[in-house]
Amino acid sequence: MPPYRAPRGTRDLLPETRAGLSRLEGLARSLAARYGYREMEIPLFEQTAVFERGIGETTDVIEKELFRLAPRSEDSEAWALRPEATAGVVRAYVQHGMQTWPQPVKLTVVGPMFRYDRPQAGRYRQFWQWDVEVMGDPGPGVDAEVIELGWRFYLEAGVPEVQVLVNSIGDSACRPAYLATLKAYFARHEAELPELERRRLEMNPLRLLDSKDPAMAVLIAAAPMISECLCEACEAHFASVRAHLDAVGVPYRIEPTLVRGLDYYARTAFEYYRRGAEGQQQALGGGGRYDGLIELLGGRPTPGIGFALGLDRVLLALEEAGAEAGREAPPLALVAGADPADTVSRLRVASLLRAEGLSVRAELAHRKLGRQLETASKEHAHFAVIIGDELAEGNVQLKDLEAGTQRLVPLADLARELARAAKSHHHG
Ligand code: HAM
Numbered sequence: 001m002p003p004y005r006a007p008r009g010t011r012d013l014l015p016e017t018r019a020g021l022s023r024l025e026g027l028a029r030s031l032a033a034r035y036g037y038r039e040m041e042i043p044l045f046e047q048t049a050v051f052e053r054g055i056g057e058t059t060d061v062i063e064k065e066l067f068r069l070a071p072r073s074e075d076s077e078a079w080a081l082r083p084e085a086t087a088g089v090v091r092a093y094v095q096h097g098m099q100t101w102p103q104p105v106k107l108t109v110v111g112p113m114f115r116y117d118r119p120q121a122g123r124y125r126q127f128w129q130w131d132v133e134v135m136g137d138p139g140p141g142v143d144a145e146v147i148e149l150g151w152r153f154y155l156e157a158g159v160p161e162v163q164v165l166v167n168s169i170g171d172s173a174c175r176p177a178y179l180a181t182l183k184a185y186f187a188r189h190e191a192e193l194p195e196l197e198r199r200r201l202e203m204n205p206l207r208l209l210d211s212k213d214p215a216m217a218v219l220i221a222a223a224p225m226i227s228e229c230l231c232e233a234c235e236a237h238f239a240s241v242r243a244h245l246d247a248v249g250v251p252y253r254i255e256p257t258l259v260r261g262l263d264y265y266a267r268t269a270f271e272y273y274r275r276g277a278e279g280q281q282q283a284l285g286g287g288g289r290y291d292g293l294i295e296l297l298g299g300r301p302t303p304g305i306g307f308a309l310g311l312d313r314v315l316l317a318l319e320e321a322g323a324e325a326g327r328e329a330p331p332l333a334l335v336a337g338a339d340p341a342d343t344v345s346r347l348r349v350a351s352l353l354r355a356e357g358l359s360v361r362a363e364l365a366h367r368k369l370g371r372q373l374e375t376a377s378k379e380h381a382h383f384a385v386i387i388g389d390e391l392a393e394g395n396v397q398l399k400d401l402e403a404g405t406q407r408l409v410p411l412a413d414l415a416r417e418l419a420r421a422a423k424s425h426h427h428g
Pocket of ligand 1: 084122125129287289310313
């Protein structure tokens with residue numbers, strides 16, 4: 001047993017997995033750019049109040065899962081690791097006066113998030129999200145554009161059969177009356193409620209619809225649904241979101257129990273699942289409209305909408321589907337030498353080639369040439385540069401490991417020759 005391990009719920013991304021994640025990050029960035037988003041960074045931690053106010057104090061994310069940082073002294077500010085990006089991006093929007101920029105402001109963040117969750121498959125304490133946020137557009141067209149963007153990501157990433165679930169959860173005009181109806185319904189069934197849900201009934205009755213407790217399934221199925229209580233404006237907004245989704249050909253299903261786990265949502269809410277895996281634990285991504293959040297964090301009333309896609313879960317889904325998540329590029333060439341002790345020449349030649357932008361590996365161990373070349377084929381290098389007595393005349397051997405051919409090349413031409421050979425390898 002090694003004495004130290006990665007903390008529970010975190011994982012080291014070994015090179016192969018890292019390459020898969022890099023591919024997804026690259027796709028996310030290129031799609032974001034295609035859709036007019038600008039990338040930004042926010043700190044990995046914020047004042048705890050940003051999350052508590054923004055996400056809602058009675059949500060699981062804040063109550064149970066927030067990674068609070070131990071204060072350094074009694075009077076220092078309370079900080080927590082970011083459990084998601086939306087609250088931080090909105091905090092930045094307000095702080096930097098982005099309401100004076102041309103609206104809408106479209107921002108994207110890619111990076112790790114932290115939730116002190118019970119670790120299990122697809123549920124980590126450090127995980128990666130691709131997040132997009134649009135602030136300053138009340139929709140409904142942009143709602144569909146955002147939903148379509150997430151759907152396209154899965155399509156282009158190669159995740160098969162992604163199901164889009166959408167719902168409207170009303171706004172400040174119609175939700176209070178619905179919440180009262182919902183609360184009254186569950187109160188009538190209070191005796192049947194598990195302990196945790198009974199406590200939620202007082203604080204946050206909407207969360208009961210999101211319960212993972214199997215004992216709740218029957219009660220939830222018979223509960224009054226927000227779709228029956230939407231005001232006219234929310235009803236019209238939702239109908240138009242659907243019409244826009246139809247127009248761009250995104251297949252979706254209306255899911256009346258979809259309420260999301262964060263408090264800032266209003267109107268449009270959506271999630272992405274693998275078809276047949278629509279259990280609450282396994283959402284590939286989710287998002288929605290948050291028209292009150294910017295004001296809540298000190299800005300002018302401004303509408304907003306966005307999503308976050310869980311990249312770890314996308315990697316898992318690709319793995320399950322047997323798709324190759326990503327590939328590390330092998331070195332183009334290995335620099336080997338006939339004299340095991342002459343590491344100086346090998347390092348010098350490797351350094352020359354790297355300065356020309358080529359990816360090479362230098363054999364710097366004192367091993368026989370045969371052993372050095374074995375490594376080259378194990379690493380899938382295309383070429384071996386072999387340094388021998390010819391170096392005295394300024395030449396080296398260039399061996400094509402795939403074709404099995406070998407020729408003498410002047411050191412001065414080596415970088416150009418390799419670059420040209422690499423190109424022809426690439427194209428055929
Ligand atoms: P969320 O639904 O809390 O939304 O998280 C979005 C996605 O992040 C989930 O669907 C899941 O794929 C992934 N995820 C969440 N927790 C974990 C975990 N412990 N391990 C692995 N993956 C996880 C948000 O975060 C909102 N900020 C989305 C948003 C943006 N809404 C508006 N704008």
